[in-house]
Amino acid sequence: MRFAVSCGDIGGIGPEIIIKSVQRFYHLNKRFSYILNLPYDIFVEEYRTAGADFPYYVVRELEGLKLPFHPVIILDLPAGKIEKNRFGKDSRAGGDISYMSILRSFEQCRKGICDAIVTAPISKTSMKLAGLKYHGHTELLAKLDKARFHSMFFLSDNFVANLFTIHIPVNQISTKITKPELRKFFLHSLATLKNDFLIRKPRVAVLGLNPHAGENGLIGKEEKNVLSPVIEEFGTYMYGPFVPDAFFANSLYNEFDLVTGMYHDQVLIPFKMLNFNSGVNYTSGLSVIRTSPDHGTAFDIAGKNCADPSSMMSAFLWAEKVSKSRKKSFAAS
The missing domain is CATH 3.40.718.10 (Isopropylmalate Dehydrogenase)
Known part of the structure; x- marks a missing residue:
């Protein structure tokens, strides 16, 4: 199963918990593949800090790549002007990159390149600083998907x-x-x-x-x-x-x-x-599958390499469950 992953706000723990999740699944031999949508410089910084060792492949465009893709692709997003000390605060760059990452992830699912979107936490204030008027992922994705009806589900055992x-x-x-x-x-x-x-x-x-x-x-x-x-x-x-x-x-x-x-x-x-x-946010009513960890940007611990990726890992696993369920429902209809 291939996931389109949006990086969330770069001032928060999003990139950290993404890389930690991929790293743990890699060593658990979980056969997931990913397109990580974020600036390469930020990826490398978090990858090194986390002590990750999973292999990856960097591209700037997906056009022309032949399937099957590498298990971990980094789609390098233009970063614009990022403050040297980006952690723990809202910023226009954080809003711009969050938004761009969501758009790319949605397109990758809409085109059938990926099976589900997993989103890292965004900051509503950063989105506002970037001139965007969305209250969160749910409303933005519902608009992109032109969903007639949607709701916010929270999933746990x-x-x-x-x-x-x-x-x-x-x-x-x-x-x-x-x-x-x-x-x-x-x-x-x-x-x-x-x-x-x-x-x-x-x-x-x-x-x-x-x-x-x-x-x-x-x-x-x-x-x-x-x-x-x-x-x-x-x-x-x-x-x-x-x-x-x-x-x-x-x-x-x-x-x-x-x-x-x-x-x-x-x-x-x-x-x-x-x-x-371990809780997971799920947006129902979309044509694409979207999950996310049920917590925020955690600005207070961003950049300290102490964030727990458990909820992010649960988001991948719940997306896999929903994907399998939808396929069974479709086959039975």
Whole structure:
């Protein structure tokens, strides 16, 4: 399986955890191949710092290369002006290179050169400094892919979750919770579980929005008027709305194939507490497969060669699982 890998923000740990992941898979004899999209100078610096020894091949263009490719190809991206001490801070160069790397990775999958995209963490501030208006990978890739519907999934061996709303202010969340949008979202979630994870009869837990899941309308009406009626329409596929704190305190996620949260921190706080070094972000609804580690740029430890690549390695392994599932789903259809 061949991966298109985007480098993330060069001020963070992205290049480091990419190289450490490739190095570990190489010594585990995992038969992956990669196109690493990043400036060669940055690759070499991180490669030497990590003490890596896997073989690689450097190109500036993929056009004209004959398959099969070398197992590790470095697609050298133009770097522009990079500060000598690039670590631990946002920069315009960080935004420019992140964006260019994502575009190249997406094209490599769209053209069938690669089987999946694995993305390293980006900085929204660096993207803004570069004049880009995307809140994150999810929104950017959905636009590039012209996806009709997409969502953000979080994958782990402990539990799988997704978000009804993603990167919006808290005071806008309740306005987004409508019956038509919930129906579309639930249908999309079920289709993803069936096609991308081969779960034929999924069970989905839906978390309430308000404290105590609204207390039957005493602390907010969203559960009573919107969530509960739509959940009932889906019969044995959807359950809830659950009181979020009690749901996680009692480990009820073990009884379901998916936990759906109404907003970002409702799910991400418990998810990261349980899976910080192994959780994976997956963008559903795209024609291409995209995963990433479920952590940020970690500017505070960038350049210190102490970043744990476990979540990045999990991103490669989950992308492989989804790829195999999609092939089986396609063959069965």
